[in-house]
């Protein structure tokens with residue numbers, strides 16, 4: 001039985017893709033509704049880098065995801081709490097998400113993919129780290145100790161700490177603290193890690209209930225459990241089933257995330273395994289995916305929301321997404337082109353600026369190029385997922401997919 005506070009958060013299914021798990025729906029949050037499938041724009045440090053919130057709204061974004069790890073380190077979750085939560089703090093009135101910090105903590109040291117120190121007893125060599133490098137994160141059964149990428153200071157996240165931070169950040173949708181593994185880990189390690197993630201999930205439910213009861217007057221935050229299990233069908237199904245049934249003092253998960261290691265070839269398959277086990281009446285989020293073929297594959301298998309930093313990150317390096325594939329505006333063909341980034345695009349950038357101008361801004365390292373390129377790339381992804389949603393409602397998902405992917409070259 002949901003509590004009265006929990007009823008402030010809900011999901012309603014809409015149309016279905018025939019013979020698949022894919023569907024449209026509506027997530028209702030205290031800060032508004034999200035029509036699904038939906039591409040959630042990432043604002044890591046409570047800002048979509050270089051773009052005003054009013055422009056994020058204008059390009060059609062329904063929700064923004066910020067990062068608990070980054071906001072914990074700077075400015076501190078208490079400061080965001082005092083401001084009234086992350087939406088209020090950043091001037092965004094719509095729905096918000098925060099991730100748990102688990103992925104960032106465990107992948108800290110990007111560039112050294114193995115700078116992820118696991119507890120070592122009885123484990124194989126695939127858990128090694130680069131020799132001579134300081135370990136940035138140490139996982140144990142209770143939580144993760146890590147050093148700040150900003151100043152090297154020591155910190156510790158546990159499931160309870162992650163819940164406390166995410167309650168202070170106040171997003172409408174928050175995620176349970178999980179251990180994110182890699183495809184390089186052994187099967188044995190994946191099993192142990194999944195057990196750990198499931199235990200942490202129950203601790204998150206308990207702490208979420210306590211904080212919800214304590215912080216009276218705050219809008220209800222929907223808590224999503226995160227399904228791990230890497231590329232193993234039995235682990236993914238078990239992880240999903242356990243989270244779906246998890247109940248601590250009547251506190252259950254309001255939705256689910258699919259996290260961890262996913263190979264492109266089996267992304268849709270893994271989503272299917274998980275979503276076959278999850279209840280239909282709760283939303284499902286896929287963490288960190290944005291390539292068009294991946295969006296189609298995941299939506300067909302029942303994913304409702306996505307987030308990914310890729311559209312804005314690549315925009316800042318000059319990459320422009322189009323329905324024909326992506327290209328770099330930094331290169332010679334754009335130097336004298338009066339065409340927009342993409343013919344027919346309805347974004348502010350394409351309606352007002354040429355490739356030649358964007359090429360110039362890139363070469364001159366002008367700050368405006370970050371803004372203009374990000375607006376275009378975010379609009380591309382938001383519009384694509386909106387179009388997929390319309391194709392499901394209209395009963396032509398498979399035709400739309402064939403048409404779109406037929407033109408899109410990676």
Ligand SMILES: [Zn+2]
Pocket residue numbers: 341342345346347348349350351375376379
């Ligand atoms: Zn555009």
